Amino acid sequence: xxxxxxxxxxxxxxxxxxxxxxxxxxxxxxxxxxxxxxxxxxxxxxxxxxxxxxxxxxxxxxxxxxxxxxxxxxxxxxxxxxxxxxxxxxxxxxxxxxxxxxxxxxxxxxxxxxxxxxxxxxxxxxxxxxxxxxxxxxxxxxxxxxxxxxxxxxxxxxxxxxxxxxxxxxxxxxxxxxxxxx
Amino acid sequence: xxxxxxxxxxxxxxxxxxxxxxxxxxxxxxxxxxxxxxxxxxxxxxxxxxxxxxxxxxxxxxxxxxxxxxxxxxxxxxx
Numbered sequence: 335x336x337x338x339x340x341x342x343x344x345x346x347x348x349x350x351x352x353x354x355x356x357x358x359x360x361x362x363x364x365x366x367x368x369x370x371x372x373x374x375x376x377x378x379x380x381x382x383x384x385x386x387x388x389x390x391x392x393x394x395x396x397x398x399x400x401x402x403x404x405x406x407x408x409x410x411x412x413x414x415x416x417x418x419x420x421x422x423x424x425x426x427x428x429x430x431x432x433x434x435x436x437x438x439x440x441x442x443x444x445x446x447x448x449x450x451x452x453x454x455x456x457x458x459x460x461x462x463x464x465x466x467x468x469x470x471x472x473x474x475x476x477x478x479x480x481x482x483x484x485x486x487x488x489x490x491x492x493x494x495x496x497x498x499x500x501x502x503x504x505x506x507x508x509x510x511x512x513x514x515x516x
Numbered sequence: 517x518x519x520x521x522x523x524x525x526x527x528x529x530x531x532x533x534x535x536x537x538x539x540x541x542x543x544x545x546x547x548x549x550x551x552x553x554x555x556x557x558x559x560x561x562x563x564x565x566x567x568x569x570x571x572x573x574x575x576x577x578x579x580x581x582x583x584x585x586x587x588x589x590x591x592x593x594x595x
Contacts, residue, residue: 479534
């Protein structure tokens with residue numbers, strides 16, 4: 335017999351009451367989003383994996399204290415990720431930044447076609463510019479383009495109004511344009 | 517080129533370049549296993565009630581003994 339999936343609200347209630355299986359469902363629904371966010375913020379898979387694990391460990395430790403609101407559960411996870419990434423940046427300020435294409439995960443130029451290599455370089459140039467932005471602006475860009483969220487949804491996650499996100503996004507575009515024109 | 521054109525070009529570029537990144541599937545399942553196989557840690561506190569009961573009854577027994585002995589000695593001295 336096939337059982338119908340539980341509504342998200344019910345899964346969340348069960349997870350809050352300490353049900354590990356319910357937390358496992360929430361994990362499966364959110365792990366890719368959180369990993370992607372952290373990957374774009376850190377620029378390498380090793381740290382993205384490490385920080386993603388820490389986000390879910392922290393979430394599991396505190397899930398019983400989670401207060402349900404109208405904001406999606408992922409907002410809470412994004413906030414944990416945002417704080418952990420901020421700590422990571424603070425701790426690694428003196429560490430030399432390794433460009434994304436030099437990282438072991440990427441093939442050398444000879445192994446990939448020219449157009450793909452150019453795209454990778456373009457992504458890296460863009461990511462260098464994005465990583466120079468203040469963290470809240472980076473978050474807006476990642477949530478808007480990678481997660482395809484609306485200004486309203488981004489506002490829910492960041493605890494800001496839709497108008498504030500719109501204006502933050504506009505200022506972010508201007509900053510990026512200045513970076514590329516400089 | 518106007519500001520609007522320039523912004524829309526940049527938006528197109530961002531849209532084309534920023535895509536979701538898939539983590540390694542082994543990593544996802546390993547992390548899930550690790551999260552859910554956490555050991556149940558329970559902190560054991562000393563049983564203060566039991567300590568109070570033992571000390572209290574010891575003290576009461578000692579005090580009772582002192583009273584009885586004192587009573588016996590004072591009776592003997594009286595004789």
